[in-house]
Amino acid sequence: MMATGGRRRSSESDELELGSSGESEEEMEDSSEDDQENEAEIQRLEEQLSISAYDYNCHVDLIKLLRQEGELEKLRSARQKMSELFPLTEELWLDWLKDEIRMAEKASDRENVYELFEKAIKDYICPEIWLEYAQYSIGGIGQQGGIEKARGIFDRALTAVGLHMTKGVAIWEAFREFENAILGTLQPSAGSILTPEQQExxxxxxDRIHKLFKRQLGVPLLDMETTYAEYEEWADEPxxxxxxxxxxAQQQMEKRKPYEENLLAADPPKLAEYQAYIDFEVKDGDPARIQIIFERAxxxxxxxxxxxxxxxxxxxxQLKIKDLVVSAHERAVRNCPWIVGLWKRYLLALERHQAEHKIIIETFEKALNAGFIQATDYxxxxxxxxxxxxxxxNFSQDSSQELEExxxxxxxxxxYLKQDIEQRFGESGDPSxxxxxxxxxxxxxxxxxxxxxxxxxxxxxxxxxxTYANMWLEYYNLERAHGDPQHCRKALHRAVQCTTxxxxxxxxxxxAFERLEGSLEDWDLAVEKTETRLNRVNQQRTKAAEKEALLTKQEEEKNVQRKKGRSEKxxxxxxxxxxxPGDKRKADQEEWGAQIDQPNKKPRAGELEEAEEEDMSAECGLFGRENNTRILETPALQKQKAAAAARNKVLHDNSKDDLTVFVSNLSYSIANPEERLKEVFESFGHITDIRPVYSNRGLFRGYCYVEFQEEKAAADAxxxxxxxxxxxxxFVSPCVDKAKNPEFKVLLLESVMIILFF
Incomplete structure (x- = not known):
């Protein structure tokens, strides 16, 4: 029995029956508590999405919970909302499709499933989804035109993923099995003879099956020898x-086999291996194969x-095919909406392929809401x-609707740049x-x-x-080309007065302008104004140079005094x-007494180095032995102890890369990094160790290693x-052995540059 919202609820009699069959009251109470917790979590996630609709992980968690609870209507709505904002992964699409297929009972339901498949194949070129689509279409061959519809879907699947070296063969074999099944229905029963129409x-x-073999054997695929053996058995005489x-095709497959082997041996996401494969296919020049390797990457x-x-x-x-080009641009901005360059190319592609003005306007409005990371992007x-x-x-007309627009x-x-962008970023992004x-x-x-x-x-x-010369010269050039000499002269006079x-x-x-355009009076006035302005500028520069020289001299004198002070110390x-030794002991006792009298007194900046050295001397004793006398620890001593402990501790074991994440760009002022990071990361799993990195003076350097007990926890973190x-x-990144992955040095350098900017 289905209640509102799609969740299955038992009646009282059902509950009694379940209880009598062995389910204890305690188990039923636990189940009820779990349901309440899940309902509360669902409500929390829905509220979070109402505030931040672009929270990807929140969408995924909500869909997972709703599917677990059986909230079918809410689940469908949540999936639709997410698919409007993000491209869904292969796993999310397959779960959605399988759920809808199970619920499809009417003919109209089947059409809805077909529409859902059409949406799914647009996000990514996925062989598994295409295979599921083709197999689902076989279930409708009993309807009018069902066989031709299924063949059409199989043909589209071959065009989309039939060239996939490792997974395309599944589509080919499924298509041949489908045609062989149809052939079986046409064969005569034992003892009967086919009519001429039936034989035709x-x-x-x-002939269809033979052409399928021919098409497949012409495509370089892994394990194509098995397919050829099947063909020999089927055809008797190949x-x-x-x-x-x-x-x-076998020769082509051998050329690509090393690239496929590299992909099989590499760890995800295999970007470098895919880039090398793409370079090879681009050089080879087959457009279809270039597209399929791009899609795989x-x-x-x-x-x-x-x-x-x-x-x-x-x-x-290269291809310039409208549907293909526009679809690729649309998918690009759906996957990476924060990249303004992809949106600009998308707008150009729409214009290039003569898309409707309304569509281009809508695309631009979507781009404005994409959430770029800097003001200049807008x-x-x-x-x-x-x-x-x-x-x-058309500028030949004095006025038009397009000009007003x-x-x-x-x-x-x-x-928009003045109001929205300046408020959001604190800068206009367009200062010029x-x-x-x-x-x-x-x-x-x-x-x-x-x-x-x-x-x-x-x-x-x-x-x-x-105050900028280039701005005045831009305006002057505009007046020179389209204005008159009077406004040109006025612009240059203002430039002389304002430019710094x-x-x-x-x-x-x-x-130069007055040499060409001006009278004697204009020339004299220009000379007078320029000389006055340059004299004032030279005076200002002289004063600035004198001030700079004085500051330099004062700094040098301070350096001399500091060196002298260090020498005296x-x-x-x-x-x-x-x-x-007796004198030393007496001096130590006097210092101890002074510290007892003023326990909260801190060494001044100039005394910090001296205090640190004295602490070490007291700790080690005059003759290198450990002094049993209790010593008051100064901040310098505490930092030195922490630095010593950090040096003696192994920061990271490369054999535990899969269990560890590297956390950087942290604030140097975090009081207790271990406890603070434990609060942040403990929700992902059991933490076995947190190792902050300290400087030689015991100061936290802003990064650390967080080691988990399980790999999944590290991946989730x-x-x-x-x-x-x-x-x-x-910044939370996986631990990578730079000796095994040289490209990580480049990525690390980019991360360091980002940290420096922050």
Whole structure:
């Protein structure tokens, strides 16, 4: 009996029957408590997704719980919502499809399953999903046109994954089994004779199977010798042409076999091995094989933007097939939505293949909500979109709907960067006002509206750009090309007064302009203004140089004093070591008494080194023995002890790489790294050890090793990568033996650069 929401509930009589069959009340209570906990967790996950819809792991956890609880309607809704935001993995799709297949009873339900299969095959090129799709279609051959529909799906599957060297053979064999089953239905019963029409149907079916063998044997696949042996047994006398095709395909397979062996031996995600395989196929030049190796690589490296960029670039320049190109771009931005370059290429591809204006607008709006990681990404996106709108305008007309749309978009873009982006990132991302500059050029050159261009440049200069020579020269060039000499002269005079970075350059430009355009009075005024400005600049530079020289001299004097002070301290220590043992003991007692009198007194910065050395001397004793007298530990001594302990401790055992994660970019000020990181990581599994790394002075260096008891816990802990901990993004990465994986050095260097920027 199905209750609302799809969960199966037992009636009271059922519960009594279950209880009488051996289920104790305690077990039933435990089960009820588990149900309540799961319901609470489901509610929590749903609330979390209402706040942050792009939380991938939250979607996965919710789907897992709903499937476990049997909440079928909620489960279907959760899967649909996730599929709208993210491409689903092969495992998620297969679970969804199998659940829907089990529930499909009516003809309309079967159509819904077909639609779901069509969505699934668009996310990734997955042989398992295609095989499931083809086998499901066989179940509908009893309906009208069912056989042809199943054949069509098998043919599409062969086109999509039939070239897969290791998994494509399953599709080929399933297709041949399907055709052989149809042939069996056409064979006559014992003792009967076929009519001419029936014999024609049998011959046609035999021809289909023969063509399938021919097609398959022409494709380089692993273990293709077995397929050829089946063909020899089936055909009695193999066709000579088929044999030649088979031998040629076998040669191609041998060329690719080393790459396949490298993939089998490598650990996921096998990016380097796939890159080498892609290079080989691109050089070989077969478009179909290039696509299939790209798809295989992306199935394991779907979050590598460069791989998507390389695929889409190849399709844009080589194949130029609309459906194929646009689909690849759409999948690229679904997998890596935070990469602005993929969105820009997507917009260009849509325009290149003459997509509807409405679709391009919708794609741009999706890109704005993609969540880029820096302000400049939004500037690039707006520029790409504005370029598209500009190409739609016919500027031979004084006014048009496209021109007004372009101006409206420019205005919206400027406001968006000023309001939304500055609030989010604390910067505009466009300090040079490149969008306003482009708008001004379009108004001046294409719209012949120099007055509007001057208004835009006035906005640019009021945004803090009036002190830069290059900005004034940009405006001057615009006036020179589309304005008049009066405004050119005015711009250069203002540039001379305002420029602070390269005043000589704008002064030269003003004089050069007056040589060509000005009268004697204009020349005299220009000379007077430039000389006055340059004299003032030289005075300012002289004062700045004098101030710099004074600061340098003061710093040198301080360095001399510090060196002198260190020398005096060293001399005093040498004299102290030469004193009698009784004198030394007396000095130690006096120091002990002073520390008792002032227990909270801390050594000053200049005394820190001295205090540390004295502590070590007291600890070791005057003659190298351990002193039994209790010694007050200074902060320097405590740090030194911690550093010594860290040096004596093995930081990491390479044999435990699979059990360990490397955590970096942590705050140096964490008081107790072991306890703090235990709180963060203990939810993933039992932690056997946490090993922070300290400097020689006992200071925490911001990274450590966290070792788990199980490999799964270490793998799950990687999900905390980039999560904030005490105001800093925490980097969580797998431990890699650099001797076995040289490419890790490059990745490590990139991580260090990221840490430095943070």
């Amino acid at each position: 149907m049998v011959n046609a079916q035999l 066709d000579e042409f088929v044999t030649q095709v088979y031998k040629k 992306l199935s394991e490296n779907c979050l590598v933007p460069d791989l998507w960029a390389r695929l889409t670039l190849y399709l844009d320049r 500037v690039e996106l707006w520029q790409a979109f504005l370029d598209y709108l500009r190409r739609r305008v 372009l101006r409206s978009a420019f205005s919206r873009g400027v406001d 006002c490149t969008i306003l500059q482009n708008w001004a050029r379009i108004e001046a050159r294409l719209c012949k509206n120099i007055q509007k261009a001057r208004e835009l440049w006035d906005r640019i200069m009021t945004k803090g750009n009036a 970075d390269y005043p000589e350059h704008v002064c030269d430009m003003l004089l 060293k001399a005093a220590k040498r004299a102290q070591k030469q004193a009698l 990687l999900r905390l990568d980039r999560q904030e901990l005490e105001g800093r993004p925490m």
